[in-house]
Amino acid sequence: MRFSIKYPFCRGLLHASPFFAFVLFLSGPDCAFSVERERFAVGGNSAFVILPPVSSRVKEPTPWVWYAPSLGGRHPNRDEQWMIDRLHAAGIALAGIDVGESYGSPKGVTVYQEFYKHMTAKRGYSTKPVLLARSRGGLMLYNWAVSHAGCVGGIAGIYPVCNIASYPGIQRAAPAFELTRQELEDSLTKFNPVDNLQALATKQVPIFHLQGDLDRVVPHEENSGLLASRYRALGGSVEIELVRGQGHNMWLGWFESETLTQFMIKRCLGD
Numbered sequence: 001m002r003f004s005i006k007y008p009f010c011r012g013l014l015h016a017s018p019f020f021a022f023v024l025f026l027s028g029p030d031c032a033f034s035v036e037r038e039r040f041a042v043g044g045n046s047a048f049v050i051l052p053p054v055s056s057r058v059k060e061p062t063p064w065v066w067y068a069p070s071l072g073g074r075h076p077n078r079d080e081q082w083m084i085d086r087l088h089a090a091g092i093a094l095a096g097i098d099v100g101e102s103y104g105s106p107k108g109v110t111v112y113q114e115f116y117k118h119m120t121a122k123r124g125y126s127t128k129p130v131l132l133a134r135s136r137g138g139l140m141l142y143n144w145a146v147s148h149a150g151c152v153g154g155i156a157g158i159y160p161v162c163n164i165a166s167y168p169g170i171q172r173a174a175p176a177f178e179l180t181r182q183e184l185e186d187s188l189t190k191f192n193p194v195d196n197l198q199a200l201a202t203k204q205v206p207i208f209h210l211q212g213d214l215d216r217v218v219p220h221e222e223n224s225g226l227l228a229s230r231y232r233a234l235g236g237s238v239e240i241e242l243v244r245g246q247g248h249n250m251w252l253g254w255f256e257s258e259t260l261t262q263f264m265i266k267r268c269l270g271d
Helices: 010-016 018-032 078-089 106-122 137-145 170-177 181-186 198-202 224-233 258-268
Strands: 002-004 036-042 045-051 064-068 093-097 130-134 154-158 207-212 238-243
Touching: 036 106, 045 106, 064 137, 064 258, 078 093, 078 258, 093 106, 106 137, 106 170, 130 137, 130 258, 137 154, 154 258, 170 181, 207 224, 207 258, 224 238
Parallel strands: 064 093, 064 130, 130 154, 154 207, 207 238
Antiparallel strands: 002 036, 036 045, 045 093
């Protein structure tokens, strides 16, 4: 199913016309996009691709950024429009799949692998997407990446969660892993991104994160900071841009970062 949404002033149109109310009902939270979003299902899970305009598309394999979390189709949304426009100008698509609150569980990773196979084998997309992890999307994407390191072009993050013990916490995460709290605690190193970085370092997967020094939801020291120190010790390439005075918020700078966007473009295009 495809929608070409060209109505950035959605709220005003909603009151102005019953027709536009119907359009917005169909299009959902992505009504801010003046781009084409295709929705489809993989293994019973809702997936999407936001395609560049035809004039910017390149020959297959199509370069793409894999975004997480999707969570009911709420993300990505208007916040990422600036970033998406620049990815599209370079011929890069944005895609993702909703696995719910998986917190990087094996069940979620299995769905992610099905999605990866669908995108690469059936749709002709690049076999090395760049991963864009926002907040708890870090757990989802990193736990897929560490077991498929050869399939990763790079990892970008906007205050990504890298440590289950930090967020959401072992008690809250345990049901997603179909384990008790004690069982997850006893096997945490098996599932925790910060404890499973060797394969990514061996494949020399570059990492770039944006992180706020005032983040209390996903603290730097327990997440990006810890990941960076361990990754460097393994010989991996990682850069963390620690933004002063910012927390886990909707500051525009997260989504309009030239450095983050250029990192994704270069890695998508193999530079």
